Amino acid sequence: MKYRELAKILKALGCKEIKGKGKGSHKKWINSASGKGTVIPDWGGKDLKVGTIKAILKQLEIDPAEWDKMR
Numbered sequence: 001m002k003y004r005e006l007a008k009i010l011k012a013l014g015c016k017e018i019k020g021k022g023k024g025s026h027k028k029w030i031n032s033a034s035g036k037g038t039v040i041p042d043w044g045g046k047d048l049k050v051g052t053i054k055a056i057l058k059q060l061e062i063d064p065a066e067w068d069k070m071r
Contacts, residue, residue, distance in 0.1 A: 036059060
């Protein structure tokens with residue numbers, strides 16, 4: 001899954017990108033519901049690894065069942 005696909009789903013789940021808070025190819029995201037945040041790599045056309053996506057979901061406290069519905 002590419003960063004753009006992930007970003008679209010995260011926005012649908014109520015997360016927001018915090019502009020100007022990431023460095024280089026990384027973007028800061030926060031889950032409005034839980035108040036938890038994480039940094040997500042934006043590698044352009046490269047796919048994010050499955051383990052990276054799982055860690056992002058855990059850090060943002062997103063329920064895996066909700067995630068599966070959105071995919």
